[in-house]
Amino acid sequence: MSWEFLTIYWRDMLRFVRFRIALVVSLIQPALWMALYGAAMSSNLSRLSSGLNLPAGAASVSYLTFMGAGVIALTTLFTSLFGGITLLFDKNWGLMRELLASPMPRNHIILGIGLSGVTKSFIQVMVIMGFGLLIGVRLFPGYTPIQTAGAILGVLLFVGIFSLGFLFLSSAISMSMDTPEGLQAVITILTLPLFFASNALYPIDAFPPLVKLLSQFNPLTHLVNGVRYFTVGQDFYAVGIHYVYSSSEIMISFLALAGFAVAMFLIAWRVFQKAVVT
């Protein structure tokens, strides 16, 4: 076993800590989502759904709480998709030749970037959950401290595996592109359908059939499932929809994310094996 990927990790984290502005912005962005979009949408939705009658004893969840999981998922998506961009800069103006001409196996570059990206996502997710609790997102309702700890671990597990998949994808794209402009364009094209054809900010039940089908194959949907399961519970009402998550559904979501991560790693691996930077 060789550990050179830890060097790539160390270097990327060093840069992360050094660029405080990027760190701060990455934390402010999800806060704005919740504070502005969340507040606006939840007052609208509560006006629209005020006439709905829920069965007696049903656990009803506010829109803000419902979208909390979505914001966690979206933030992870954005951070991870841009996580590989450093490779493009390395390739054009920096360290890439040094790395490729070294005896270090090339998949260590992918692993190192993956690991540092996951770390960044974890930091963000913890901050979002903390901030969410402050502004009234009701996470972990009625959980004991041990259950809460378990739920947080569950969230991190889902976030981690999802993040890895998109970091590998991002690394593959960054390594194949020649300009930051091209990378930006590709990532934007990827982000929008992932974002809209998912259950991050609204339920998918009322989607047109095709979009609904697509959303089933969207990793973001599976991440949101997992995060909602761990943060809100397995049986609740939100936005007029009855949500029931069985543990087998959650398991399937997790396996889907794991499969996605493995597939993306293989693609990134292939790109790196064939990469020529001179």
Place this chain on the structure above:
Amino acid sequence: MSQRIIEVKDLEYSYNGFKAVDGVSFFVREGEIFSFLGPNGAGKSTVINILTTLLPVQKGSVSIAGHDLAIEPQAVRRSIGIVFQDETLDRDLTVKETLELHGRIYSMPGAERRERIEEIIALVELEEKRDVRTRYLSGGMKRRLEIGRGLMTRPKVLFLDEPTIGLDTQTRRRLWEYIKRVNDSGTTIFLTTHYMDEADQVSNWIDILDHGKIIASGEPATLKNALGSDMIYLDTSDNPSAESLLNGLKSVRGIKSTPQGLAVTINADGTRCLPLIMNRLQEKGISISSVNLKKPTLDDVFVHYTGRDIRDAGAGKLHRLPLPKGVR
């Protein structure tokens, strides 16, 4: 005779059907400073990229420090240090971190790594900059750092691709002091440079590459001597007549017509030939507008073999004298 540390045989490389390297063979002896020269687009960079494992060996064979490049690229990577032509630094790492990263990706054990980092920082005299990010270093300091980094793992061969490009004369001179010191301690140097005077001063051996082939090879002195002892540059009122007139002289070995006038290669001592030549021209009524006597430099060797100045890739082919290749 010392050992051949790099041996390249019949190397070929094509980009989409274009043969950038067309059957190149050469070798580098252990401990020498070997210069690999050629005009832009000659195939130099392709050869270096193959030798430093950034491009695959398509055809032919390369052996470095006893390892076949195609079979044991990892062993080759461990035996070489590289200073790339373009800056290859993370601008947001400090000098020390840059070396630390290099040591780690080359799997140097911690204690050895820390010791070497201090040695290297001292060698390239960056003690005061050790905790400064590389973006704040001057061009010369960055180069020194990259050379130091190339030496971290005590490589058998150090590749220097245009190490002094874009640096001022003083900085260049200092860099050469480091490079010579490194060479004195036993590291073989593989060098490319656009500065002919540098190649002339430091190299033990020079190969010149053009159009994907080696076109000249030898010690700097041998290459220069092959051009004749001296060169006389003349501009006259009637260059074509002057050329045919001088061609008859015994001491004249060859004449090249250039846009600036005539370049006359002579066999004998130029200081004695010059009055003779000038008298002869004046006798025939050809007036001389300018004259210059020069000992041949490596620049002349380069122009002679490649038909163009090293900085001027556009010029066409000039007449070539038949010259022997260096033998070793």
